[in-house]
Amino acid sequence: xxxxxxxxxxxxxxxxxxxxxxxxxxxxxxxxxxxxxxxxxxxxxxxxxxxxxxxxxxxxxxxxxxxxxxxxxxxxxxxxxxxxxxxxxxxxxxxxxxxxxxxxxxxx
Numbered sequence: 001x002x003x004x005x006x007x008x009x010x011x012x013x014x015x016x017x018x019x020x021x022x023x024x025x026x027x028x029x030x031x032x033x034x035x036x037x038x039x040x041x042x043x044x045x046x047x048x049x050x051x052x053x054x055x056x057x058x059x060x061x062x063x064x065x066x067x068x069x070x071x072x073x074x075x076x077x078x079x080x081x082x083x084x085x086x087x088x089x090x091x092x093x094x095x096x097x098x099x100x101x102x103x104x105x106x107x108x
Contacts, residue, residue, distance in 0.1 A: 005099055006101050007037040010032050010033075011031060044102055072089055
């Protein structure tokens with residue numbers, strides 16, 4: 001599987017959420033990964049007030065790469081038998097981060 005865009009993948013540096021820790025207590029907890037990235041990207045897209053066409057998004061970002069932060073390093077695990085871009089962040093499009101992290105709703 002390959003991503004189109006990415007966001008907050010590392011649960012150690014993700015999003016702080018004030019949430020219950022027991023039936024009687026709450027505290028800030030940090031979450032990351034798909035459970036944060038998917039609703040975050042959906043919210044960014046939703047804030048544009050319009051639907052998106054993936055072909056238009058790819059063309060828009062190709063014409064203006066500053067619309068995304070290109071994630072150029074990191075890995076999502078072992079890559080045995082697969083091309084390196086499938087598992088490692090590289091310059092440009094790669095499997096783990098797709099086009100990169102949107103710099104805001106302008107990317108969409």
